[in-house]
Amino acid sequence: MSDFQSTLWTVIRGADRGEETALREFALKYRGPIVSYIARRGLPNDAEDLAQEVFLRLLQDRVLAKADPSRGRFRSLLLAVTRHVISHHREREGAQKRGGGNVRSLENVDVSSQEPDESFDREWVGHLVELSLARLAREHPNYHEALQKSVLEGASGIDHNLIHRGKKKVADYLREQIQEYSLSREDYEAELQYLARFFP
Amino acid sequence: MPDTDRLLVLALERGWITPEQARSRPSLDSVLTPDQIAQLRAGRLLASKMLEAGLKLAEEPPGKFGRYTLIRELGRGGGGCVYLARDPELGREIAIKILDRGVAAQPERFRREMGILAALRHPNIVTIFDAGAEDGRPYYAMEYAGGRSLAEAKLPLAEAVQVLEQVALACHAAHEKSIVHRDLKPANVLLADRPLVADFGIAKTADAGLTETGQTLGTPHYMSPEQAAGREVDARSDVFSMGTMLYEMMTGRKPFTGASVFDVAAQVGRVDPPSPRSIDPRLPRDLEIVALKAMAKRPERRYASARAFADDLRAWKEGRPIAARPPSLRERIASRIRRHPRISAAVAIAVALIAVASIFGSSGWRERRRFEEAQAAILPEVARVKDWQVNLYKRAREMSYTELETAVTNLGRVLARPDLSPVLRHQAHSAAARAYLHMGRMAEARAELDRAIEAGAGPIGEDYFERSRLTWEELLREAHQKNEAESQRLLRKVEKDLDAGLSAGFLDDWYRDFAKAFLRLARDKQKAVEATLAETDRLSKFQEKRPEEVIKFRGDLYLLMKKHDEAAAQYQSAIAVRECYVQAWNGLALSHALKGRGESAEQLQEAFRATSKALEINPKYEGSYFVFALLCWDSLKAGPRGLRKMEAPAFKLVEEAVQKLRTGSQLRPDSLPILQAHGTACILWGFGLLAQRKDPTPAAEEAVKQLTAAIGRDQGRFEPWFARGVARMLTGNREAVADLAEADRRAPENAWVQKWTGFAKALAGDSAGAEAAWKRAIALDPNFREELEAEIAQLPKKK
Numbered sequence: 001m002s003d004f005q006s007t008l009w010t011v012i013r014g015a016d017r018g019e020e021t022a023l024r025e026f027a028l029k030y031r032g033p034i035v036s037y038i039a040r041r042g043l044p045n046d047a048e049d050l051a052q053e054v055f056l057r058l059l060q061d062r063v064l065a066k067a068d069p070s071r072g073r074f075r076s077l078l079l080a081v082t083r084h085v086i087s088h089h090r091e092r093e094g095a096q097k098r099g100g101g102n103v104r105s106l107e108n109v110d111v112s113s114q115e116p117d118e119s120f121d122r123e124w125v126g127h128l129v130e131l132s133l134a135r136l137a138r139e140h141p142n143y144h145e146a147l148q149k150s151v152l153e154g155a156s157g158i159d160h161n162l163i164h165r166g167k168k169k170v171a172d173y174l175r176e177q178i179q180e181y182s183l184s185r186e187d188y189e190a191e192l193q194y195l196a197r198f199f200p
Numbered sequence: 201m202p203d204t205d206r207l208l209v210l211a212l213e214r215g216w217i218t219p220e221q222a223r224s225r226p227s228l229d230s231v232l233t234p235d236q237i238a239q240l241r242a243g244r245l246l247a248s249k250m251l252e253a254g255l256k257l258a259e260e261p262p263g264k265f266g267r268y269t270l271i272r273e274l275g276r277g278g279g280g281c282v283y284l285a286r287d288p289e290l291g292r293e294i295a296i297k298i299l300d301r302g303v304a305a306q307p308e309r310f311r312r313e314m315g316i317l318a319a320l321r322h323p324n325i326v327t328i329f330d331a332g333a334e335d336g337r338p339y340y341a342m343e344y345a346g347g348r349s350l351a352e353a354k355l356p357l358a359e360a361v362q363v364l365e366q367v368a369l370a371c372h373a374a375h376e377k378s379i380v381h382r383d384l385k386p387a388n389v390l391l392a393d394r395p396l397v398a399d400f401g402i403a404k405t406a407d408a409g410l411t412e413t414g415q416t417l418g419t420p421h422y423m424s425p426e427q428a429a430g431r432e433v434d435a436r437s438d439v440f441s442m443g444t445m446l447y448e449m450m451t452g453r454k455p456f457t458g459a460s461v462f463d464v465a466a467q468v469g470r471v472d473p474p475s476p477r478s479i480d481p482r483l484p485r486d487l488e489i490v491a492l493k494a495m496a497k498r499p500e501r502r503y504a505s506a507r508a509f510a511d512d513l514r515a516w517k518e519g520r521p522i523a524a525r526p527p528s529l530r531e532r533i534a535s536r537i538r539r540h541p542r543i544s545a546a547v548a549i550a551v552a553l554i555a556v557a558s559i560f561g562s563s564g565w566r567e568r569r570r571f572e573e574a575q576a577a578i579l580p581e582v583a584r585v586k587d588w589q590v591n592l593y594k595r596a597r598e599m600s601y602t603e604l605e606t607a608v609t610n611l612g613r614v615l616a617r618p619d620l621s622p623v624l625r626h627q628a629h630s631a632a633a634r635a636y637l638h639m640g641r642m643a644e645a646r647a648e649l650d651r652a653i654e655a656g657a658g659p660i661g662e663d664y665f666e667r668s669r670l671t672w673e674e675l676l677r678e679a680h681q682k683n684e685a686e687s688q689r690l691l692r693k694v695e696k697d698l699d700a701g702l703s704a705g706f707l708d709d710w711y712r713d714f715a716k717a718f719l720r721l722a723r724d725k726q727k728a729v730e731a732t733l734a735e736t737d738r739l740s741k742f743q744e745k746r747p748e749e750v751i752k753f754r755g756d757l758y759l760l761m762k763k764h765d766e767a768a769a770q771y772q773s774a775i776a777v778r779e780c781y782v783q784a785w786n787g788l789a790l791s792h793a794l795k796g797r798g799e800s801a802e803q804l805q806e807a808f809r810a811t812s813k814a815l816e817i818n819p820k821y822e823g824s825y826f827v828f829a830l831l832c833w834d835s836l837k838a839g840p841r842g843l844r845k846m847e848a849p850a851f852k853l854v855e856e857a858v859q860k861l862r863t864g865s866q867l868r869p870d871s872l873p874i875l876q877a878h879g880t881a882c883i884l885w886g887f888g889l890l891a892q893r894k895d896p897t898p899a900a901e902e903a904v905k906q907l908t909a910a911i912g913r914d915q916g917r918f919e920p921w922f923a924r925g926v927a928r929m930l931t932g933n934r935e936a937v938a939d940l941a942e943a944d945r946r947a948p949e950n951a952w953v954q955k956w957t958g959f960a961k962a963l964a965g966d967s968a969g970a971e972a973a974w975k976r977a978i979a980l981d982p983n984f985r986e987e988l989e990a991e992i993a994q995l996p997k998k999k
Contacts, residue, residue: 024223025219028209028212028219028222028223029209029212029213031205032205032206032209035205036206048205048225125251126247126248126251127206129247129248129250129251129255130206130210130243130244130247131209131210131213133243133246133247133250134210134211134213134214134240134243135213135214137214137239137243138213138214138215147246147250148242148246151246151249151250151253152242152245152246152249167250167255170250170255171255174255198251199251199254199255
């Protein structure tokens with residue numbers, strides 16, 4: 001086992017022991033972009049349930065090890081599993097209409113060959129920034145206020161230092177977050193590099 | 201709806217809701233206020249804007265920048281970062297300042313103005329080699345001098361004067377080319393093999409070329425009044441900055457100090473710093489005259505040029521007579537009038553007389569005319585604010601809550617006017633603060649005082665004084681918590697405000713006397729407490745006006761000296777003078793609690809009685825709730841076993857108190873201290889119910905509800921998390937451990953948190969975790985050893 005510590009590891013170990021608290025917390029935190037993605041694929045009513053299924057599947061079928069770390073293992077995997085769950089859902093619906101149904105395992109899905117999806121990645125990054133800003137609001141309300149005033153309200157005369165430190169904190173939190181869902185140092189570095197493209 | 205989902209997660213991240221709340225997917229408005237929802241939406245918008253604008257994700261590794269090779273970071277600030285770099289073309293080391301991306305509005309203008317600065321060559325000015333933008337990021341490359349800056353060096357006075365003389369001559373050379381430095385400060389004077397002035401003219405160029413708004417607020421400590429006020433500046437502005445540097449080199453302190461940059465900026469234009477020789481009488485008188493002349497508020501009273509300033513520095517150094525003269529009495533009074541428009545009539549008449557005596561071109565007379573004209577223009581507004589203010593100063597104590605509320609609303613309306621003069625703005629904030637003080641709304645009172653002081657256009661001494669008293673009450677509570685570091689910090693805050701108050705000037709003598717007595721305590725600590733006590737006897741004027749406050753202050757001092765009986769006696773006499781003196785009742789409660797140290801049930805009950813009385817007198821005064829929460833805290837020291845043995849009379853007291861607290865939170869559902877007190881009291885109530893063999897669930901639920909709201913309002917402190925964890929233990933809720941972990945994260949060295957974490961873990965069946973937490977608690981506070989070792993022995997062994 002890696003000595004790399006992250007929430008994702010905690011989730012995996014918890015799942016090994018049959019505990020789901022950590023997974024639920026984790027899913028809660030990251031399901032937003034998944035729900036949006038599923039909703040955009042024309043399944044707004046089932047989006048929340050399917051998103052939940054995505055996280056369960058992620059662990060049950062032990063697919064984490066199969067993903068390609070160079071493309072950001074966790075995120076691209078989430079997308080792959082989501083796509084799988086969506087298509088499976090559609091198949092099931094069709095099968096039900098035909099009067100039967102079978103459950104397809106993820107075993108047969110090649111999760112590493114999935115095409116990236118720019119809009120999903122962008123949304124993902126957006127979600128991470130939102131989370132980081134919320135944390136900033138909690139831990140450094142003055143920085144948050146300064147950012148809000150200068151960026152949203154276009155106010156002038158705000159202490160540049162506050163803005164600078166606020167931005168720096170947000171970047172720190174973002175990195176921490178990426179680390180939280182990485183499985184190894186290489187994973188983390190790769191994801192960092194991959195997501196950097198969204199920050200012009 | 202996907203949107204709801206995202207907002208709930210963000211609310212969770214902000215600590216406004218709990219994980220279980222988020223998981224149950226409630227509708228937003230059932231768990232969040234409309235304001236919170238709006239804030240979350242604004243947060244999402246901010247995220248998308250920031251994503252557009254770009255954010256550096258990776259830590260910037262030193263590397264290439266244009267043709268330069270970055271070696272290491274030298275410093276940061278002022279909208280950019282300075283690196284030591286190598287210029288491979290010329291094969292030398294340079295310093296390069298790279299300004300933050302995204303602010304370059306007019307790169308061409310930036311380049312052009314930098315070109316002018318680059319043409320500035322002087323042996324004592326850092327040369328600029330190159331400027332431009334690389335990859336959208338403006339930069340300029342300059343001579344790398346190495347060495348320390350004047351800010352880091354402590355030079356003997358004669359040497360410092362010599363450095364400053366060279367700085368002044370360098371400035372003069374630049375002034376002759378119409379370049380003003382605008383940001384002269386010790387950090388910008390480098391001591392290489394010779395003194396070097398850095399960042400010449402950058403302040404303006406960077407503003408003009410980089411931002412559209414032109415607002416860069418750097419350190420205001422050395423800024424001239426005209427610059428602080430945003431007016432046009434010339435060479436004499438730099439002379440002022442050098443004057444403040446001289447002042448600092450002489451006295452070892454900055455002439456203008458304040459809690460925030462705004463405080464300082466306000467003082468620069470308004471307050472005369474104490475003369476250097478009043479700080480250290482051994483300082484040379486002539487040099488003091490030079491410094492004060494350079495620092496004159498009005499540019500025309502300063503040296504006309506940096507060269508003239510340099511000449512006087514040299515004259516002093518060589519023992520020749522200096523050109524500057526000390527200001528005359530008339531000049532000093534005139535400048536006082538200008539800065540204190542509310543000055544007494546007597547002084548105004550005196551000035552008028554002086555004006556008549558020197559009728560030709562007397563500036564004092566002109567100033568007064570100008571002041572009167574200005575006042576007349578806004579007279580109706582003045583009359584109204586004045587009226588309210590006088591009312592609030594004199595009558596606030598007798599006014600009802602509703603009356604006070606009306607006053608605050610009226611003042612708010614006046615304050616909304618954009619054309620309000622700073623003087624009126626100050627008065628309105630100051631009056632609003634009085635109202636809030638009497639309404640018991642401490643946070644708002646403090647905020648208004650902050651604004652009044654920030655507006656800083658009047659006699660703000662009283663505002664500093666009131667603010668110091670708010671801090672003082674906080675300090676008393678911290679003393680109860682035995683939090684030494686926090687007490688020291690608060691004491692310094694009190695001290696700072698009183699210092700600022702004293703130098704800003706008080707209208708009333710007794711304010712000043714009282715401030716001095718306070719300061720003596722703050723400075724000399726315990727040794728001088730007795731002396732301070734004696735001094736309070738001499739505060740005769742204060743004694744006449746508010747005898748009970750002097751008595752209460754003596755009580756406070758005894759409390760800090762840990763003489764609890766004496767303290768209680770003082771508080772009781774204060775109450776005898778004025779029965780509805782809420783602060784004295786709270787003081788009495790604290791003195792009982794401290795005497796009992798949370799172990800004597802009798803003392804604790806006395807304490808509860810006193811603070812209940814305070815709540816009865818004014819259910820809206822937040823200070824009482826703070827004290828109440830502290831007492832509940834004390835009770836928690838008994839631990840779960842002790843609490844389950846609560847006796848009937850104590851239980852009755854707690855039950856009654858909860859009733860009162862419910863009233864409080866209905867009156868002020870937004871008040872953090874009330875939420876906390878209510879929540880914590882419900883915990884005690886819950887343990888009481890257990891002791892009576894009743895179901896504690898309703899109490900626990902009420903507690904969790906209040907404390908969750910408290911967490912939503914203030915996530916920084918550990919107390920609400922701690923309390924909620926304890927509340928959850930009442931019903932065996934497993935989240936208790938998580939809450940206590942949050943508390944631990946916020947207060948990592950707290951033995952109490954560890955102790956209760958142990959109980960929570962034991963309750964959850966985690967014996968190993970419980971043992972670890974208790975061992976840690978014992979390590980942090982050996983007093984727990986006996987009790988907790990017994991607990992450890994009782995833990996079920998190994999699963």
